[in-house]
Amino acid sequence: MMNPTNSRDVPLYIYHAGQCDPKKCTGRKMARFELARLYDKISRLPRSAILLDPMAEKALSPADDPKKGIIVLDCSWEEVERVFPELEKLNLEHRALPYMLAGNPVNFGRPFKLNSAEAFAAALYILGYKEQAEKVMSKFNWGHSFLELNREPLDEYATAKNSSEIVEIQSHYI
Numbered sequence: 374m375m376n377p378t379n380s381r382d383v384p385l386y387i388y389h390a391g392q393c394d395p396k397k398c399t400g401r402k403m404a405r406f407e408l409a410r411l412y413d414k415i416s417r418l419p420r421s422a423i424l425l426d427p428m429a430e431k432a433l434s435p436a437d438d439p440k441k442g443i444i445v446l447d448c449s450w451e452e453v454e455r456v457f458p459e460l461e462k463l464n465l466e467h468r469a470l471p472y473m474l475a476g477n478p479v480n481f482g483r484p485f486k487l488n489s490a491e492a493f494a495a496a497l498y499i500l501g502y503k504e505q506a507e508k509v510m511s512k513f514n515w516g517h518s519f520l521e522l523n524r525e526p527l528d529e530y531a532t533a534k535n536s537s538e539i540v541e542i543q544s545h546y547i
């Protein structure tokens with residue numbers, strides 16, 4: 374169940390491919406805090422939602438409408454090229470996140486390789502749901518550093534009109 378305290382919150386969904394260490398998995402932790410709904414079957418995922426896909430051609434921007442929700446695919450980074458195509462048939466809006474650095478201890482400082490919780494927080498921030506982004510990050514002891522590390526690009530991305538502007542802003546950081 375989603376946390377019902379704020380009806381303005383964007384619904385967050387995780388397709389969990391069952392490949393991670395359950396103790397370290399950020400998606401499972403979010404589900405425990407009722408911040409996201411976890412699915413282990415592709416067929417159960419909602420349609421027409423935004424899928425955060427690092428290989429997508431189009432960058433997420435404030436022009437995207439998250440009312441149908443945001444989906445993260447929680448799988449091993451070694452498996453992304455195999456698992457993402459399995460979701461093609463669902464007719465989701467595939468979007469890549471622009472340049473940001475991971476703030477978590479596993480991939481600290483690595484560009485683009487965000488964990489599931491960071492990917493949700495970044496997307497929410499760009500889409501104008503900053504409070505929800507902070508709520509997600511507040512459950513992780515490194516969460517604040519992810520937002521601080523990326524505050525400048527995040528604030529700029531959140532002012533973009535569309536995907537092309539996001540790519541233009543990103544070019545100043547890469």
Ligand SMILES: C[S@@+](CC[C@H](N)C(=O)[O-])C[C@H]1O[C@@H](n2cnc3c(N)ncnc32)[C@H](O)[C@@H]1O
Pocket residue numbers: 393397398399400424425426427428444445446447448449450453468469470471485486487488489490492
């Ligand atoms: C590959 S999984 C790794 C999960 C990690 N084991 C954990 O515990 O959080 C991370 C997911 O976050 C999303 N993600 C991460 N970085 C992204 C990016 N640069 N663009 C779009 N989505 C991204 C994708 O849905 C990706 O599959």
